[in-house]
Amino acid sequence: MLCSLKTHATLCGALLAALVLCGSMSARTCDAQAQRAGRPAGFAPLPKVTSPRLYVIDCGTLVYNRPEDYQLTREEVADTNMPVPCFLVLHPKGILLFDTGLSDRLVGRPLWENVDEGYGQIKFTTLRGQLADIGVTPADITYLAISHSHWDHVGNANEYAGSTWLTQKAERAFMFGPAADKAHLRLYDALASAHQLVFEGDHDVFGDGTVVLKYTPGHTPGHQSLYVKLARAGGVVIAGDLYHYCEERTLHRMPKEEETTGTPASRDTIERFLRETHAQLWIGHCTAFFRNAVKSPGWYD
Ligand SMILES: [Zn+2]
Numbered sequence: 001m002l003c004s005l006k007t008h009a010t011l012c013g014a015l016l017a018a019l020v021l022c023g024s025m026s027a028r029t030c031d032a033q034a035q036r037a038g039r040p041a042g043f044a045p046l047p048k049v050t051s052p053r054l055y056v057i058d059c060g061t062l063v064y065n066r067p068e069d070y071q072l073t074r075e076e077v078a079d080t081n082m083p084v085p086c087f088l089v090l091h092p093k094g095i096l097l098f099d100t101g102l103s104d105r106l107v108g109r110p111l112w113e114n115v116d117e118g119y120g121q122i123k124f125t126t127l128r129g130q131l132a133d134i135g136v137t138p139a140d141i142t143y144l145a146i147s148h149s150h151w152d153h154v155g156n157a158n159e160y161a162g163s164t165w166l167t168q169k170a171e172r173a174f175m176f177g178p179a180a181d182k183a184h185l186r187l188y189d190a191l192a193s194a195h196q197l198v199f200e201g202d203h204d205v206f207g208d209g210t211v212v213l214k215y216t217p218g219h220t221p222g223h224q225s226l227y228v229k230l231a232r233a234g235g236v237v238i239a240g241d242l243y244h245y246c247e248e249r250t251l252h253r254m255p256k257e258e259e260t261t262g263t264p265a266s267r268d269t270i271e272r273f274l275r276e277t278h279a280q281l282w283i284g285h286c287t288a289f290f291r292n293a294v295k296s297p298g299w300y301d
């Protein structure tokens, strides 16, 4: 093939017409034409960065009123609802999407229809649309990683199965083994055949220490958090569900079942890491965090 453009399976169909025309062109002209063909007319240009840039994306809200499940009382919790953010990291060497939130298919549906396991799901805007606001198509995303496979984090996972999936071995086994959540497997089943990198422990995504998946098992067998070292904002650890309510951290609480599955040790590991690196901790399901965060298309760098 003449074109040297990095292609993804999902992009190939859209590029076919351009590639047919490539035969008599220089590789550079050919690349430019294929690039245009892969991006809809008027689509915002892909931002170029020289250091990591981190976006906080609104991927929905869970309406909930049982903080007792997290060993907290209603009086102890400022807000029993839970925001559901997704995160995008632009790095000079590629793009990482961390978590995919509630399904984009929920947008416009009535709340009563969107209740799942006692959680009402509110979704006003799509992940895909917010990525477009930044100038990112699914085909631009190099890597997909999820903190863990619970349904509020994998709602759109299948749409990003054209990226390389970065996964803990234990989480992959959990997702597709006998303990899999059969009711929600359809949200992420395309990942089984995605190009994937399977590892155990921490994983340095771009090889320079600025974007690192931190192994924090307990909430699920292969739960992971994400460390991003930003030039101006400093270090950030995105907790995933290592904590849910902000008060879990200040009052030292957790779901009863997690007391024996590894969460206490993982919390100790991350708290130590935060002290060593002077990084801040972002708890996605914490309303105080999400309310005050700079949301996409604004960013942290
Ligand atoms: Zn979870």
Ligand SMILES: [Zn+2]
Pocket: 150, 152, 153, 241, 285
């Ligand atoms: Zn969650």
